Amino acid sequence: MIRNREKFLSKITTALERPFLPGMKPEKKWQHHPEEQRLSKMSIDELLPAFIEQCSKIHTDVVTVDKANLTLALHNLVVKYGGESVALWQDERLTALGISKLCEDTWPTNNIQVHIWDPTLDRTTNFERTNASNIGIAFAEYALAESGTVVLQSAAGQGKAIGLLPNAFIAIVNKSTLKPRITQAVAEIHQIVEAGELLPASIDFVSGPSNSADIEMDLVVGVHGPIYVTYIVVTDE
Amino acid sequence: MAIKFNEQSFKVNVNDNLDKDFMRGAVAAAQNRLHGGRLTAVEELGNWDEWRNHGEEIRQHVLDNLDYYLYELSENVEKAGGHVFFAETAEEANDYIQQVVKSKNATRVLKSKSMVTEEISLNEALEKIGCTVLETDLGEYILQLDDHDKPSHIVAPSVHKNRHQIKDVFVKKLNYPADGSSDAADLARFVRTILRDDYMKAEIGITGCNFAVADSGSICLVTNEGNAGLVSTIPETQIVVMGMERIVPTLKEMEVLVNMLTRSAVGQKLTSYVNVITGPKRPTDVDGPEAFHLVILDNGRSDILAGEFKSVLQCIRCAACVNVCPVYRHIGGHSYNSIYSGPIGAVLTPLLAGYDDFKELPYASSLCGACTDACPVKIPLHELLLKHRQIIVEQEGRAPLSEGLMMKGFSVGASNSKLFNIGTKVAATVMKPLSKDQMISKGIGPLKDWTDIRDFPIVEREKLRDWFDKRQKKGANSND
Numbered sequence: 034m035i036r037n038r039e040k041f042l043s044k045i046t047t048a049l050e051r052p053f054l055p056g057m058k059p060e061k062k063w064q065h066h067p068e069e070q071r072l073s074k075m076s077i078d079e080l081l082p083a084f085i086e087q088c089s090k091i092h093t094d095v096v097t098v099d100k101a102n103l104t105l106a107l108h109n110l111v112v113k114y115g116g117e118s119v120a121l122w123q124d125e126r127l128t129a130l131g132i133s134k135l136c137e138d139t140w141p142t143n144n145i146q147v148h149i150w151d152p153t154l155d156r157t158t159n160f161e162r163t164n165a166s167n168i169g170i171a172f173a174e175y176a177l178a179e180s181g182t183v184v185l186q187s188a189a190g191q192g193k194a195i196g197l198l199p200n201a202f203i204a205i206v207n208k209s210t211l212k213p214r215i216t217q218a219v220a221e222i223h224q225i226v227e228a229g230e231l232l233p234a235s236i237d238f239v240s241g242p243s244n245s246a247d248i249e250m251d252l253v254v255g256v257h258g259p260i261y262v263t264y265i266v267v268t269d270e
Numbered sequence: 271m272a273i274k275f276n277e278q279s280f281k282v283n284v285n286d287n288l289d290k291d292f293m294r295g296a297v298a299a300a301q302n303r304l305h306g307g308r309l310t311a312v313e314e315l316g317n318w319d320e321w322r323n324h325g326e327e328i329r330q331h332v333l334d335n336l337d338y339y340l341y342e343l344s345e346n347v348e349k350a351g352g353h354v355f356f357a358e359t360a361e362e363a364n365d366y367i368q369q370v371v372k373s374k375n376a377t378r379v380l381k382s383k384s385m386v387t388e389e390i391s392l393n394e395a396l397e398k399i400g401c402t403v404l405e406t407d408l409g410e411y412i413l414q415l416d417d418h419d420k421p422s423h424i425v426a427p428s429v430h431k432n433r434h435q436i437k438d439v440f441v442k443k444l445n446y447p448a449d450g451s452s453d454a455a456d457l458a459r460f461v462r463t464i465l466r467d468d469y470m471k472a473e474i475g476i477t478g479c480n481f482a483v484a485d486s487g488s489i490c491l492v493t494n495e496g497n498a499g500l501v502s503t504i505p506e507t508q509i510v511v512m513g514m515e516r517i518v519p520t521l522k523e524m525e526v527l528v529n530m531l532t533r534s535a536v537g538q539k540l541t542s543y544v545n546v547i548t549g550p551k552r553p554t555d556v557d558g559p560e561a562f563h564l565v566i567l568d569n570g571r572s573d574i575l576a577g578e579f580k581s582v583l584q585c586i587r588c589a590a591c592v593n594v595c596p597v598y599r600h601i602g603g604h605s606y607n608s609i610y611s612g613p614i615g616a617v618l619t620p621l622l623a624g625y626d627d628f629k630e631l632p633y634a635s636s637l638c639g640a641c642t643d644a645c646p647v648k649i650p651l652h653e654l655l656l657k658h659r660q661i662i663v664e665q666e667g668r669a670p671l672s673e674g675l676m677m678k679g680f681s682v683g684a685s686n687s688k689l690f691n692i693g694t695k696v697a698a699t700v701m702k703p704l705s706k707d708q709m710i711s712k713g714i715g716p717l718k719d720w721t722d723i724r725d726f727p728i729v730e731r732e733k734l735r736d737w738f739d740k741r742q743k744k745g746a747n748s749n750d
Contacts, residue, residue, distance in 0.1 A: 034353050035344045036366075041356035041568060045337045045514075048576035059335040061519060065324035067317055068526050087539070152556050159556050160470060160504060180539040189554035193503040197496055198466075215540065219525040226486045226521065231350055234551045234558045235502075236488075238544035243496035246536075247409035247426060248454035249296065249433050250303050256408055256458050257465065258496025258543070 072179055072213035080178040080211050081266070087181035091241035092254050094263040097208075100270055104131050107203070108139055110263055111168055114201040118146035120166035123190030127172055130205065130267065152189040160194055169199035169259070173206040173239075175221075176264065179214035180240050183264055187235035196239060202259040204239070207270035272391045273623045275420045275607050280630035284605045293430040297422070297602045300429045305593040307537020308644070315533075325530050326648040328523045329584035332515070333575065339484040339517050340566060346487025350549025352562035360390035363565050367392060367476075367509055368399050370563055374507055376401070376473035382491065382498035383407035384478025385424065385587060386513045386567060388609045389622065392476070403476075404468055406497035408458060411465070412436055415443045422603030423611065424589040425535050430602065433457065475505035475559065479512035480586075481527060482564075485520045488548040489564065492528060494541045502547055508559035510547075514566050515575075515583040521546070527586055530646040534588035570622050579654055582617050584647040589614070591641035591651055597634050606631060613641035617654045625666055632658035 046053040075083070085095045098106040111119055119140065121127065136147045148162040163169065171191065173183035183204040187193050196202050212218050215238065225232055243258030254260060276283070287293065312318045332339060344354040357363035371379065379401045381387065393403045405414045409428035413419040416439045421427030428436070433452045440446035446460060477498050481490045489510050491498040502508050518524045524546075532538045551558030574583055592598050592612030603611035608619040608628065616631040632655045635641075641651040662668060 035348055035356075036354070037356040037358070037362075038341070038344055038354070041358060041514075041566070042337045042341060044358070044568065044572040045340070045575065048572045049334065049337065050576075053337050053341075055338065055341050057338070059331065059338055059519075061331060063324065063327060065320050065327065067315070067320040067324055068529070071315070091542075150556065152554060154556075156506075156556050164466065164470060177540075182540055187551070187555055187558060189552075189556070192555075192557045193499065194557050197499050197503060215525050215529065215544075216522075219521045223521045231552075232486050232488060232546070232548040234350075234548055234555055236546040236548075237499065238540060238546075240538075240540045240542050240544075243494065243542055245408045245458060245495045247407070247412070247428055248436055248457055250300050250426065250429065251433075251454040253455045253458040255455075256462060256495040256497075257406065257469075257500055 068216045075213055077208060077211050080213060084176060084178040084181060084211060091181050093181055093241040095266060096263060097266045097268050099268050100130060103267055104135055106265060108135055110203055114168050114261060116143060116145045117167040118165065119168045119170055120148040120163040120195050120199055121170035122172060122195060123150050124172050150190050150192040150195060159192060163194045164198045166199045168201045168203060169195040170203045171195050173204045174210060175218040176206045176211045177215055177218060178211060182238050182240040184218055185237045185239060186233040188233060193235050197258045200259060201261040203263050203265060205265045208266050208268045209270060273389055273608050273619060274627060283607050284601050287602045287605045292432055293602050296429055298599050300426055301593045301599055304536060308534055308590055311533035311537040321530060322646055322648050324526060325646050329647045332517055333580060333583055339519060340514060342484040343482050343487060343517060347549060347564050350487045352549040352564055354564045356566050358568045360569050363390050363567050364392060364395035366565060368395060370509060371396060371401060371474055372399060374473060378472050379403045379474045379476060380468060380472040380501050380505060381405050381476045382501045383410050384511060385609060386478050387511050406465060406501060408461060408495060411461060412439065415439050420604055421609060424587060424592060469500050469504050472505040475501035475508045477501055477510050479510050479516055481524045482512055482517045483521055483524050484517055486548060488546050490524055491545045492531060492541050493543050496543050499543050499545050502545060503557050506559060507561045509563045511565045511567060514568055514571050531586050531588050534590040534646040574621050578657060579621055581649050582654060584649050585614055586647060588646060590644040590646060594640040594644045596636055613651045617651055620658060625662060629662050629668060
């Protein structure tokens with residue numbers, strides 16, 4: 034529902050001293066486009082070291098691994114973070130990477146509890162399970178070299194809470210989706226809007242662990258969200 | 271908290287703050303760090319002027335077509351399943367938000383940092399109807415715990431407090447162990463544990479809006495702590511409050527301005543979290559809000575849009591101007607007596623809250639222009655400060671007292687050649703005991719009001735008239 038729009042907008046139209054034409058899309062005549070040139074000439078193989086270097090500046094580890102060795106790398110990482118419990122997305126892309134074996138066999142055998150985000154259960158149950166988990170695991174749409182960012186989109190099996198509530202967060206991302214910067218990822222996402230479709234309810238650009246410098250400008254890593262973050266880049270996908 | 275903190279005059283507030291040594295040191299250190307970070311982040315781009323030009327043209331285009339873009343935004347928020355309420359005043363906004371909260375029978379409200387909700391005193395409005403309102407930004411949380419202390423910086427609100435003071439607040443209010451550490455990491459981690467429970471129980475999440483995106487109906491939130499992510503994920507109802515000018519045409523312009531905001535504010539390429547939220551959760555999603563309300567606020571902005579201060583609405587609230595301002599460095603954020611401090615506060619506060627209480631703010635500037643140079647969207651801040659002064663003197667006829675006295679003295683002295691001659695000769699001698707490094711930091715008499723907030727250059731021993739005469743005699747080749 035939209036309320037009070039007409040009166041509100043008429044004040045603005047009056048301030049702008051011209052009639053209001055809601056059907057006339059204003060023409061954007063940008064004289065400048067600095068964002069399009071930035072890092073745009075780099076190949077993916079050049080972008081990967083740049084991505085890793087930027088991540089090292091934002092307290093974020095990067096593991097590069099091929100598809101065949103992904104589950105081993107992921108398990109090692111879970112053990113490194115202290116095991117205990119993992120919460121992960123219900124996501125076909127994770128299944129395709131062979132995660133099921135970890136969930137059904139490796140982790141239970143090692144006394145690591147597994148909570149897969151479950152759209153058939155209510156939000157409270159999903160939140161409680163995720164909040165009780167030590168490690169969250171999700172799959173990212175894009176990685177962005179300049180800012181050391183992964184892009185997460187919400188969906189039925191893709192709870193935002195997984196990337197926010199556990200102590201450690203692991204994002205898995207395909208090397209082929211590595212972009213120079215946010216410009217290229219947004220250009221692709223913008224096409225959804227251009228096509229007249231609705232965006233996912235939530236698109237999160239995540240660059241490392243949560244942090245704050247609110248106490249004496251002293252950087253503290255790990256405030257409300259995760260304290261530790263690792264990205265796993267799948268090199269042959 | 272409304273825009274204004276207290277009923278004291280500007281002079282009294284400045285005097286109160288000049289004695290606070292820790293605060294002044296902390297403000298200077300914060301300025302150095304944020305300003306240094308900004309310079310590095312901006313230089314790295316190599317063509318910052320090009321970015322600033324683009325930032326400016328985007329913001330100007332949006333303001334010139336604000337009715338169109340707000341119409342488009344509201345249509346698209348509704349399409350995504352959200353509600354939109356256009357509020358002309360703070361009261362209308364608060365009434366609507368109270369209604370939403372009451373309709374949910376909710377009392378537990380969680381907020382992520384938002385200047386615009388401070389501007390309309392939303393917390394007080396919600397507390398009035400029995401809600402517990404919790405600020406989640408670490409700095410804001412500390413201020414709220416400490417009996418609603420005031421923010422002193424737009425981006426780093428608790429910068430005036432040291433870790434020991436913060437620990438004491440935690441000991442008093444949160445049963446933090448009295449012999450516990452006052453290390454920033456330990457204090458922050460303690461808050462993480464305490465607030466987690468509040469997040470899980472929250473019924474309403476309230477956020478501001480860094481940018482709304484007209485063609486997708488999205489709102490964008492920029493944080494480092496992850497609190498905006500949690501506030502927009504866990505509660506079943508989300509209410510977003512935005513100043514009506516905080517809008518961009520598409521995600522493409524949003525991306526450009528987010529980059530400029532994070533680099534200018536904290537020297538980061540992007541903050542840890544940039545959340546783009548489009549309406550309530552989809553029917554099959556589990557988390558995210560069931561109900562999404564966007565409140566678009568005017569509260570005086572359409573008057574600004576119609577007038578000669580229009581360009582101040584280009585502001586993206588990065589506080590780069592605050593971090594370069596020598597006056598802010600000297601007097602600290604609280605002296606402005608406004609939630610908006612520094613140069614942007616000195617321009618914006620009198621526009622939103624009137625000259626009656628804030629006529630001194632435009633004088634809290636040395637007009638050095640550092641603010642204008644730092645602004646990523648090229649707001650001519652120091653020119654707007656001058657414009658304020660012009661209006662205060664010409665239309666309102668009420669310049670601050672000391673400036674009036676000084677100007678009166680100048681007009682008497684300057685209009686009489688003998689007096690002028692004597693005056694300019696004597697001035698250098700009179701000022702000598704007050705000066706250090708060719709500047710006066712502690713003036714007396716009418717000059718005191720000036721130097722409480724900025725330095726005054728000492729009068730040169732050689733008078734301009736004498737220098738000019740000498741130069742004429744030496745001939746045109748002199749480089750003297």
